[in-house]
Amino acid sequence: MNDRILFTGGKPLGLLARLWLRLGRLLGRLLLWGGLLALAVWGGASAWYAWKFSGPVAAQEVIPPGEAAMTQSIIQTAIRIVDQHRDNTRYLRDAHAKAHGCVQAEVSVAAGLPAPLRQGVFSEPGKTWQAWMRLSNGNAYPQFDNLQDARGMALKLLEVPGTQLMPSQQARREQDFVMFNHPNFFVSDVAEYQQNFAAQAAGKKVLAFFPGWDPRTWQVRHLLIALQTLADAPASPVEASYYSVSPYKYGSANAKFRVVPEPSACPSYSLPAQNRDEPNFLRAALYQQLSADRVPACFALQVQLQDARRYMPLEDTSVLWKESDSAFQTVAHIRVPAQDFDTPAQNLACDNLSFSPWHGIDAHRPVGGINRLRRAVYDAVSEYRHARNAQAQ
CATH class of the missing domain: 1.20.5 (Single alpha-helices involved in coiled-coils or other helix-helix interfaces)
Known part of the structure; x- marks a missing residue:
């Protein structure tokens, strides 16, 4: 055979x-x-x-040509999104439209800070600032909390002395920190933001990271960052960590900020299981702890100083600043006391609050292209939204 x-x-x-x-x-x-x-x-x-992603970087901003024109294009896209996502009675934010609540908070500067960390609102150890904290989902349209999304925290310190960064905002006397739940951003700079933002506004999600047939234009790494950012919801908004993503001045240095839960600074608490199928279960979790059980929540506010000898760039927000290159250091402690926050009056006041990295003083001036973009876009969209909601800026 x-x-x-x-x-x-x-x-x-x-x-x-x-x-x-x-x-x-x-x-x-x-x-x-x-x-x-x-x-x-x-x-x-x-x-x-x-x-x-190695080697030394610039310690100063480098503004590329054409950035102003790209910024104006992005503003028009953002305003179009605000118009598209208007609910029956009000114009919403172009991002982080859905709040889980605005709560009163106390921000206490850490005792024993070394001199290099005593900058701006952190210059007086032991000083306690009264603040507002807004906790939110990232989407431009309010959606169920159990859907994957970015989560945000905006913190506004009140009665901050000194000249405000924006000449038109001198009456504010505020210092804002705007953060979300991932340490780096899914775009690098204003040019990439313009392309990606316009594509997503046109309904293209994943395709926004593939702007052409040329593989050299594909943004696979940034797509992966975006997918990591769109995470499952935490059990409660006060159990997540939040990052500034973009850099700021910290006195004469550059830095990024982070807020992390600090349960050891508050009474021990176990949140009862929430029904994650409820559309607003994150608000319910916040209400359960602060209003029903009357238990405060605690965070540490931390700073990561730039080491320009390492690859810690100012103009590329997609690059993670490695903690092995520069560790986060606690500069303040945040306490959210027990309170009744979920009232019609406070929810309306929350909706009318404006947060911007540019509401603040020069010691914490935002730096880098994405922050320059935010100055123009946040201001224009806030003015547009408040005018249409018949509210004073």
Whole structure:
């Protein structure tokens, strides 16, 4: 018998069985070579990014040409989104439209701060600032809390002395910190933001990261950052960590901010299980702790100083500042006392609050392209929204 005929159990296999086995071997080889190729690509990309994201960076801003024109285009897109997502009676924010609540908070500067960390609103150890805190979902349209989304925290310190950054805002006497729940952003700069924002406003989600057929224009790393940002909801808004993402001045240095839960600074508390199918279960969780159970929530406000000898750029918000290059240091403690926050009057006041990285003093001036963009966009959208809601700016 021909020795090329295959046997199983002493019997020759049929033609289809022989073809099936050969197809299986072929597919096995393809999978093996595909896996090896994927490993090689991953290794090459990792080595390339390690080389690209290394070495010293500028300690000062570098403004690219054409940024002002791109900013005006983004403002028009943001206003179009505000118009599209208007509810029956009110114009909403172009992002972080849904609040879980605005709560009163106390921000106490940490005792024993070393001199380099005594800057701006943190210059007096032991000083306690009264503040407003807004906790929110990131989407431009209010949606169920159990959907994957970014989560935000905006913090507004009150009665802050000194000249405000924006000449038109001198009556505010505020210092705002605007943060969300991921340490780096899914766009690098204003040019990329313009392209991505316009695509998403047109209903393109994943395709916003693939602006053309040329693979060199694909933003796969940024897509992965976006997918990591759109996370499952935490059990409660006070159990998440929040990041400034973009850098600020910290006296003469540059820095990023982070707010992390600090349960050891508050009475021990276990949140009862919430019904995550309820559309507003994050508000319910916040109400359960602060209003029903009357238990405060605590956070640490931390700063990460830039080391310009490391790859910690000011103009690329997609790059993670590694904690191994510069550790976060606690500069203040935040206490959210027990309170009744979920009232019609307070919810309306919450809706009318404006938060911006540019509401503040020069010691914490925002830096970098995304922050320059935010100055123009936040101000224009806030003015547009308040005017249409018949509220004074």
